[in-house]
Amino acid sequence: MKGITGLSRVAGACLLAALSTLAHGAEAGTSADELLGDAAFVLKQIDSGQYAAVWQETASFVRAKYTADSFESGLSQLRKQVGAVDHRGWASVTRLTYSHDKAIPDGLYANVDYATWLTDGRVVYEKLSFQLGSDGRWFFTGYEPRPNQGGVPQANVAGK
Structure with a gap:
C-alpha cells in the first residue's frame, strides 16, 4: 500500500508540475511573445525618453x-534619428547563440526587428537586441535604427 501511495504522490506532483508549466507558458526566455512584449516595453521607454530606466535593465556587459x-546620450541620439513615429509592426524575431566571441559574452541573444512608419510617410527599421x-529574463543590449533591412550585423551592442 505504501508503494501505491508513494506512486500516487509522484504522479500527483508530476501532474501539478505539468499544469503549472501549462499555466505559466513556456520556460522563461523561450517564448517569442515574451520577447516581443519586452521589446515593445523598451521601445515605449525609448520613445518617451526614459533612457535611465532602459539603462537599469541593460545587460551587465553593456x-x-x-x-x-x-x-x-547615445541612445537619445539614435532615437532622434528616427523622428516622429506613426506606428510600428514587428518584422522578425531572431535568436542567436554566441560562443567564443571576443566582443560578446557567450550566451543566447535575440534581435527583434520592427518596420516603423513615420508621420512623414517614410518607413525605417528599428532593431532591439537582448x-x-x-534568471531567464531578457536584458536589453542594443538599439539600431536604419533606413533599410538588408546587410546589418546582428546583436549590435548599444547601437554603436
Whole structure:
C-alpha cells in the first residue's frame, strides 16, 4: 500500500508540475511573445525618453562597457534619428547563440526587428537586441535604427 501511495504522490506532483508549466507558458526566455512584449516595453521607454530606466535593465556587459551618461546620450541620439513615429509592426524575431566571441559574452541573444512608419510617410527599421540572463529574463543590449533591412550585423551592442 505504501508503494501505491508513494506512486500516487509522484504522479500527483508530476501532474501539478505539468499544469503549472501549462499555466505559466513556456520556460522563461523561450517564448517569442515574451520577447516581443519586452521589446515593445523598451521601445515605449525609448520613445518617451526614459533612457535611465532602459539603462537599469541593460545587460551587465553593456553597463560595464558604457557609463550611464554615455549610454543615455547615445541612445537619445539614435532615437532622434528616427523622428516622429506613426506606428510600428514587428518584422522578425531572431535568436542567436554566441560562443567564443571576443566582443560578446557567450550566451543566447535575440534581435527583434520592427518596420516603423513615420508621420512623414517614410518607413525605417528599428532593431532591439537582448541577452537572455541566467534568471531567464531578457536584458536589453542594443538599439539600431536604419533606413533599410538588408546587410546589418546582428546583436549590435548599444547601437554603436
